[in-house]
Amino acid sequence: MADIPVASHGVFGRRQINRLPQDLEKIAMSTIKKKLLSELDKCARCGACRAVCPIFKDLSNESLVARGRLALIKAALENDLTVSRHLTKIVDCCLLCLRCRENCPSLVDTGKVIQSARNWLANKRGLPLPMRFGFRMVLPHKKIYDFFMGVFRLGQKLFFWRKIKPSGKTLRHIPFVFLNLFTLSTHVPRLRSKPGLQILPGSFRGRKKLKVAIFSGCLNNYVYPQILEATIDVLKKSGISFILPREQLCCGTPALVYGDTATARRLAIKNIRALQPEKVDVVLTACSSCGRMLKDEYPALYRGQSDTGRLVQHLKNKVMDVMEFLKKYTDHPLAKQSVSTTYHVPCHAIWNKSAELTRSLLKDISDYRTTDKEDLCCGGGGAFSFKYQELGLSIGQTKIASLLKNPVDQLITGCPGCMMQLTWLLQKAGANQIRVAHAIEFYRNSLK
Ligand code: SF4
Ligand code: SF4
Incomplete structure (x- = not known):
């Protein structure tokens, strides 16, 4: 059985800061704990998740498959154990690929458990500074995000690049200030000189009645704008009107999955306002992860809130993957x-x-x-x-x-x-x- 891997970069596991005030921390934690325990109780310990977990297949470590993770999280919650490094790693080292959830005969929402456990840990210990900065200061502010991506791009250009044989393609790397964070061997591709949301048309009026709002997502905006471009080309050729709102932001997945639910909520509401789901027929995305966030997680973030909840429901009903859209509306x-x-x-x-x-x-x-x-x-x-x-x-x-x-x-x-x-x-x-x-x-x- 392999050990639990150590995160490649110490910065993610650094001593925590930003604790909540004590009374708020108590309320937040008891709510999260209650929800978590009721989901954890559903696990029948059958082990079916072992057959599908990519991490378990690779490491054969029971602590790193849903069954083991759930048992350890439950023990920690029930016994009010102090948060050990071991527990933090178990909660952290998960792809959130959701294969265990999809194959669980007891319908345990393992993804939610891991997310809630991370949220519980973030409330208990605070988020590491780089994450807190990125989630709260960068992701919700388009201009700051664009600025940092511009700095990344400049760093890629100036400091790190090397030729990858045999194709001769250039793989550029991120600047030295982030070496501690990412290392030279990282795989961030060359960032585009201008984000897709800046250079692509913000709207188009087609001959058909159908109206579409395009949700970009960070990678399609900064790294692969050709995906947005292809989507736009097909819509134009089909005579379908669209808007590509400039004000849209990151969908919030990184913040949500690392326990910063408040930022995820903030991003969700800003995106809903930008996409105006009540005024379009379809909200289109070419990113599976962003689409899942918009369709499944936004409603969960705003459950029970009447005004925002209605808008979120509009969005949920209208989100479509680009391939599904093509099948339904074009020929x-x-x-x-x-x-x-x-x-x-x-x-x-x-x-x-x-x-x-x-x-x-x-x-x-x-x-x-x-x-x-x-x-x-x-x-x-x-x-x-x-x-x-x-x-x-x-x-x-x-x-x-x-x-x-x-x-x-x-x-x-x-x-x-x-x-x-x-x-x-x-x-x-x-x-x-x-x-x-x-x-x-x-x-x-x-x-x-
Ligand atoms: S498949 Fe579901 S019920 Fe079975 S051990 Fe895994 S999480 Fe528990
Ligand atoms: S979500 Fe995590 S525990 Fe479940 S299959 Fe994927 S890597 Fe394994």
Whole structure:
């Protein structure tokens, strides 16, 4: 049995600050504890989660599979144990891929348990300074966020870059001030000179009645604006009106999953105001994780609040993945591409049908080759791949090894976070010739 991995960067595990005032801390903690315990009681300890957990498959450590994590969290809560480093790591070292939740016969919402436990720990011990700064000072403020991404980009340009053989593509790295945070071997791709939300059209009036609001998400905005561009091209070609609100922000997933529920709520309300779900027919996203946040987590964040709750419900009913949208509202003839493809299923595509739709699209218009590891997690998991680089790589390498037995020209997926991790894995494996692309890019390139 492997040990619990140590987060790659001490900054995440640094001594905590920012405790809540004592009375507030007590109220917050007793509410979270109650909710947590009632969910934890549902676990029948059957062990079915062991068969699907990517971390357990890699490390065979019972503490790091849902069953073990839940038992330890429960023991800590019931016995009012002081928060040990061991418990913190157990709560922290999870991809939140939700595979255990989807396969749990007792319907334990394991994702919620981990999130609530992180929230409980954040209330008890406070968030580390870099996270607190990022969540509260950067994510909710567009100009500050744009500024920091500009600094990152400049740092990439000035300080760190190297040629990746054999394709000769340049992988640039983030600046030295963040070395302690991310290390030189990190996989942040080159940031674009201008965010997509600044350069792409903010609206379009088409001939059809249908009106769409596009939700970008951080990665599509700063790293992969070509995904937004492809979405816009298809909408324009279909005569569908859209708005791409400039004021939209991060969906809030990073804040929520690391226990900063207040910031997640703040971002949610700002995004709802920007997207105006009550005035459009569809809220469209090309990011599986952002879509899940908008559809599943926003309603949970505002449960029981009548005014905001109504708006959130509008949003929930209208959020659609871009591939589902195309299937329902467009009927473009597509040209067959003379390329071989395979598909990676993003873990967070569970809220939509994009996986089966994309597979069927690829079967129809390309030389599609399935692999037995198509459903396997890539090991990305947002910040997980920065904090537990080695483990993330090890999880993803199983997938890449299977893919390389029968290499293809393009690896298609539906999540920009997965794209980043898969690109890095392929570079590490010396397989840069395999292009990683989003399904909407493939679709747009196939339009007749
Ligand atoms: S599958 Fe569900 S009920 Fe079974 S051990 Fe895992 S979390 Fe508990
Ligand atoms: S969410 Fe994923 S990584 Fe976390 S315990 Fe469940 S299956 Fe394992």
